[in-house]
Amino acid sequence: MNTGAKGSEMNAQGVTSLTAAAHELKSPLALVRQLALRLDAGDVSDQQRRLLRQITLTSERALRLTSDLTRSARLNDMPDALFELEPINPEQLCRDIADELAPLFEAHGRSLKVSPRTHPLLLVANRDLLRRILMNFSDNALYYSEPGTAVHMQIKALKKSGTIRVGIRDFGPALSSDMWRGLQKKLKHSPQAVHARPQSSGLGLYIAGQFAEAMQGTIGATRHRDGATFYVELQASRQLSLL
Amino acid sequence: MSAEPRLSVLLVEDDPWLAELEADILVSAGYRVEHAPHAPSAIAKIDQSQPDVIVLDVLLTGSTAFALLHELQSYGDTKGVPIILCTNMAETLRLDDLAPYGVRRIIDKTTMQPDDLPAAIKGVTV
Numbered sequence: 001m002n003t004g005a006k007g008s009e010m011n012a013q014g015v016t017s018l019t020a021a022a023h024e025l026k027s028p029l030a031l032v033r034q035l036a037l038r039l040d041a042g043d044v045s046d047q048q049r050r051l052l053r054q055i056t057l058t059s060e061r062a063l064r065l066t067s068d069l070t071r072s073a074r075l076n077d078m079p080d081a082l083f084e085l086e087p088i089n090p091e092q093l094c095r096d097i098a099d100e101l102a103p104l105f106e107a108h109g110r111s112l113k114v115s116p117r118t119h120p121l122l123l124v125a126n127r128d129l130l131r132r133i134l135m136n137f138s139d140n141a142l143y144y145s146e147p148g149t150a151v152h153m154q155i156k157a158l159k160k161s162g163t164i165r166v167g168i169r170d171f172g173p174a175l176s177s178d179m180w181r182g183l184q185k186k187l188k189h190s191p192q193a194v195h196a197r198p199q200s201s202g203l204g205l206y207i208a209g210q211f212a213e214a215m216q217g218t219i220g221a222t223r224h225r226d227g228a229t230f231y232v233e234l235q236a237s238r239q240l241s242l243l
Numbered sequence: 244m245s246a247e248p249r250l251s252v253l254l255v256e257d258d259p260w261l262a263e264l265e266a267d268i269l270v271s272a273g274y275r276v277e278h279a280p281h282a283p284s285a286i287a288k289i290d291q292s293q294p295d296v297i298v299l300d301v302l303l304t305g306s307t308a309f310a311l312l313h314e315l316q317s318y319g320d321t322k323g324v325p326i327i328l329c330t331n332m333a334e335t336l337r338l339d340d341l342a343p344y345g346v347r348r349i350i351d352k353t354t355m356q357p358d359d360l361p362a363a364i365k366g367v368t369v
Contacts (some may be wrong), residue, residue, distance in 0.1 A: 026331040031261050037357050038264055062351040063353045067334060 022066040029066065033059040038107070057104045061139065065204070068132055074205045075214055083126040083214055087237035090123055090130075091116070091167045094153040096135050105142060107127055111150045112138055121157055122237035123164040129211040133219070134166060136204045136232045141170035145187035145227065154229070156237060165229035175223050208232065210225070251369055253294035255285045255311070256329070257304045261352075265298070265329070265360060268304040272361035280304065282311040289321060295366050301330040312344040325367040329360065 036055040040112040044052065094114040105112045134153070141151040149171040156165045175183065205219070209229075212219045252274045256262040259280070261335055266276045277294065279285035281304050285297070297315075301308040308328065315321040325347045328336065333351035341349070349365040 023331075026353060028260060029333055031258060031264075033353075034261065034264055034355075034357075038268070041357060060354075067353065110318075119361075 001130075010160060016243070017121070019070055021067035022073075024064065026066050027061050029059050033063070037130050053103075053107060056106055064135060068204075068207045071132065072128075074208055075210055083129065085126055085215060087122045087239045088125050088127055088130065089120055090155045090164060091120060093127070094134065094155065094166065096107065097131065097138060101135070101138055101142075105151070109147045110145055112142075112153065113150045114153045115155070117155055120239055121155055121164050122239050123166075123234045125170065125215050125217070125234050126235045129215055130166075132213050133208045134168065135233050136208045137168035137232075139169045140204055140230060145170040145173040146172050158233065161233070162236050163217075163233045165201060165231050165233045165238045167229040168223075169227065169229040171227040173227075174225055175228055180223050205230070218243070248347060249273055249275045250295040250364070251277065251283070251292070252364060253279060253285060253288055253297045255275050255282070255299045255303065257281055257300060257302075268357055268360055269298075269364070272315045272364075274361070274364065276333065281322055282306045282308070282312075282314075286313055286314060289315075293320065294299045297324055298329050298360065298364070299338075301328060301332050309344075312341075312346070316344055319353060327360075327363050327367060329355070 002107045033056055036059065040049060040052040040056065079221040089113060090132070098112045098114050099113050138151060138153070145151050151171075154165075154167045154169055156167070157163075158165055209219050211230050212234070215234055217232055219230065219232050222229040250273075252269055254266055254269070255264060255280045256265060256274055256278070257280050262278050262280070266278055277288050277292075279288050283297075288294075289297075299308045299311065305313075308330075311324070314324070316322065322333055322345060324345060326345045327348045327350060327353055328341070329350045330336070331352045333349050333353075336349055338346065338349055348363045350363055360362070
């Protein structure tokens with residue numbers, strides 16, 4: 001067996017184990033969440049309610065990751081599978097995500113805002129995969145933004161490439177030059193494990209890259225002096241221009 | 244005048260803590276609840292007394308829920324019992340595919356709220 005084949009086999013085995021682990025984790029996590037919700041519905045003190053809320057939000061975060069992992073594994077099993085792509089208004093999708101994640105951000109003393117656009121844009125994507133990518137980036141931004149700041153969801157048309165960029169901008173510590181170079185190099189070869197920040201395993205970005213690739217899109221990052229933007233770029237829909 | 248009889252729910256769930264939690268919610272909502280931890284036990288309970296609704300987990304100890312669904316569909320007296328799947332695998336299942344097996348609702352355990360189960364039962368029994 002050559003090294004490359006051995007490497008892919010080990011990678012496939014790793015993915016299989018990871019998926020099995022994700023499946024196994026779902027049940028206990030769902031149970032923890034249900035137990036917390038049940039207690040929360042009863043007579044508890046404010047402090048207990050706050051802790052129960054944190055348990056619920058944390059288990060929901062872990063459940064999202066297990067769900068992304070199982071979805072990722074299905075993509076690995078069927079790399080050529082076709083996904084239903086449709087014109088999507090990214091601003092509306094961002095608003096839905098911001099609403100869904102509002103309790104999580106609020107519990108961490110942060111907020112998630114959508115930068116409004118005057119003219120609506122449409123992109124071509126699979127709704128489920130795009131939603132998972134943006135949830136993933138938002139979750140990443142939450143943990144790397146400073147308390148009291150807002151994470152911004154920004155949508156931009158890139159006319160030259162005919163794509164739409166949906167970015168999640170956080171306001172936190174800047175990436176060092178070394179880390180930035182490493183990130184850029186890895187993003188070019190995504191999907192693969194990308195170590196976005198010192199404490200991150202990069203698993204979330206690996207999955208986001210894989211989901212973007214399944215929609216013929218790409219992911220990337222921009223460094224700012226006060227944080228970073230992680231983005232996904234997808235083909236713009238011609239539907240509006242045809243109207 | 245006698246009180247309206249309470250609807251009976253057969254809860255097929257192999258996790259005893261989750262079963263206890265769900266049964267507690269359903270009893271509070273006014274239902275009579277029987278619990279079966281696996282498919283053979285569910286069949287035995289259905290033979291004793293046919294429930295008005297079955298709440299069914301998918302990945303059970305031993306045979307999966309699909310074996311039970313086939314079994315229930317093969318008998319005239321059980322094929323009409325509405326079934327609610329309550330599962331961690333909801334994102335991989337389509338109601339349209341399972342409707343021929345008596346499945347009327349699919350609840351995602353990973354996102355469900357405590358009221359979802361009584362609401363789903365109400366939805367399939369009115």
